[in-house]
Amino acid sequence: MPPTLQTAGTVYRCGAATKANLTPRPGRDTVGRTGQMPGLSTFGSLQASVKGQQIDLALLQMPLRAFADDSAEGGTAGHVTIVPINEAGEVDRALLDEWAATRATDEHHRLTDLIVAAIAQPNVRGPL
Amino acid sequence: MNPVLPRVDVTDAPTAPAGAPNIDWDVVHAAVQRALAELAEEVERGWPRARSRPGETTSGAGLFSYRTFEVPTDHGIDPLVAGVDFRALPNGPGLRIVADLCGEESGVILYECSPREVAATTAAALPAGEALARELAGQAESIGKALAQPCCPPLETTE
Numbered sequence: 002m003p004p005t006l007q008t009a010g011t012v013y014r015c016g017a018a019t020k021a022n023l024t025p026r027p028g029r030d031t032v033g034r035t036g037q038m039p040g041l042s043t044f045g046s047l048q049a050s051v052k053g054q055q056i057d058l059a060l061l062q063m064p065l066r067a068f069a070d071d072s073a074e075g076g077t078a079g080h081v082t083i084v085p086i087n088e089a090g091e092v093d094r095a096l097l098d099e100w101a102a103t104r105a106t107d108e109h110h111r112l113t114d115l116i117v118a119a120i121a122q123p124n125v126r127g128p129l
Numbered sequence: 130m131n132p133v134l135p136r137v138d139v140t141d142a143p144t145a146p147a148g149a150p151n152i153d154w155d156v157v158h159a160a161v162q163r164a165l166a167e168l169a170e171e172v173e174r175g176w177p178r179a180r181s182r183p184g185e186t187t188s189g190a191g192l193f194s195y196r197t198f199e200v201p202t203d204h205g206i207d208p209l210v211a212g213v214d215f216r217a218l219p220n221g222p223g224l225r226i227v228a229d230l231c232g233e234e235s236g237v238i239l240y241e242c243s244p245r246e247v248a249a250t251t252a253a254a255l256p257a258g259e260a261l262a263r264e265l266a267g268q269a270e271s272i273g274k275a276l277a278q279p280c281c282p283p284l285e286t287t288e
Contacts, residue, residue: 015235
């Protein structure tokens, strides 16, 4: 079974609410694997004493969508990836690459803005 | 001279959304950044490989004003973020201000200031935020030591 579309619930982006940390890493997050979509990594929970950003998936606007890993196919249980998709519902790889390319630059990308807009509670601490 | 990062602003409306504090975030951000710039000077003086960049993340509900510290040549070290977060209280008219030093990707907190709650006005937010930023400015040694060794590896990976 491929990774599953998840349109509700909350996930956590580990780390600070910086522009860079809310943008995928080029070369690492732009490549998926069996059971896991490429994109910005989030988790269903936050470890103790760790800071993160709580994202409400219902607030996530198109073209961004969240996909839960298929742990039976090699994905990680509790891991949810946020990735841009096209009108056919497929990963928009060109847009993902474009987004990731802005991570280490001074420009910011509209998809990073969409992540910021979906943060329901910033700077929360685990365990959650 | 370090570049000033562009504002990450997701609000299209010219005025604050309903329920959001009516605060001049530009003024507050500038005050926080003045204190964090002093921290940056001290870190870069003591640890010449370290570099830093200012930044801010804003939304209708608040401001996160920060400075990221990293060793550009060593990608195995999680950058550190010294930041002050201003957020409207969920059940009241006030503002909660928290400040800490943490791993940018790991979220591991190296230092944390005591949070403050103040009135949701520029006059109240400005000195409180500036004071917390100055407290963070005393953490140059913590930043230098952390950047000298990969003590904060990222907890998450897609690999």
